[in-house]
Amino acid sequence: MKIDLPPEQRQANRSDWKAVGDITAEAFAADPVNLHVFGSARAIKTTMRIMARDVYLKHGLCFLHGERGATMWVGPGDSAPFSGLAMLKFAAGMAVYASHGALARATRLGERMAKHHPETPHMYLFTIGARAAARGKGVGKALLAPVLAACDRDGVPVYLENSNPANAGFYRAHGFETITKFEIGDPGSPIMEPMWREPT
Numbered sequence: 001m002k003i004d005l006p007p008e009q010r011q012a013n014r015s016d017w018k019a020v021g022d023i024t025a026e027a028f029a030a031d032p033v034n035l036h037v038f039g040s041a042r043a044i045k046t047t048m049r050i051m052a053r054d055v056y057l058k059h060g061l062c063f064l065h066g067e068r069g070a071t072m073w074v075g076p077g078d079s080a081p082f083s084g085l086a087m088l089k090f091a092a093g094m095a096v097y098a099s100h101g102a103l104a105r106a107t108r109l110g111e112r113m114a115k116h117h118p119e120t121p122h123m124y125l126f127t128i129g130a131r132a133a134a135r136g137k138g139v140g141k142a143l144l145a146p147v148l149a150a151c152d153r154d155g156v157p158v159y160l161e162n163s164n165p166a167n168a169g170f171y172r173a174h175g176f177e178t179i180t181k182f183e184i185g186d187p188g189s190p191i192m193e194p195m196w197r198e199p200t
Helices: 013-028 032-038 041-059 084-097 102-116 140-156 165-173
Strands: 009-010 061-065 069-074 123-130 156-164 193-196
Touching: 009 140, 013 041, 013 061, 013 069, 032 041, 032 069, 032 102, 032 193, 041 061, 041 069, 041 084, 041 123, 061 140, 069 140, 084 102, 102 193, 123 140, 140 156, 156 165, 165 193
Parallel strands: 123 156
Antiparallel strands: 009 061, 061 069, 069 123, 156 193
């Protein structure tokens, strides 16, 4: 899929793992799902760095909007495997920075996400986020626009899991519709909201 990026954006390469991870971690520092699973902003940062370095920069597509915003994607027909080495790094980070039981909560969440993940080929948005200082300035919209345009051109639907109810309106404004909602753990735990966008 050819994605035409505006001048202020670029596709991240593997050396950008820290920038992609840190921008994403800052964007998700108060995210209800991530805080419930990991227990602290430091554990979220460790997780996002691992996901950027060991998963999405290797097997997917990541984009940077300068130092202001970042996204992690997987293209249609592709996958983002979590290797044994990545799992070891993840477990070590959880042991140092996360709250008790984080690894079990993360594993359970991963299983529930996989259960709801559509089989129809699609572009998968794992994360999108902006630095705190850049929020409300159109960075998220700018990051979505070129990928959604490419998906519309090529007839590719897009899937994401919304982990923060405050973001639902943003996604709906870009054509996403809620598929379902599910609790990520025990009753009363935060809600994950899978969303789907048909090409226009």
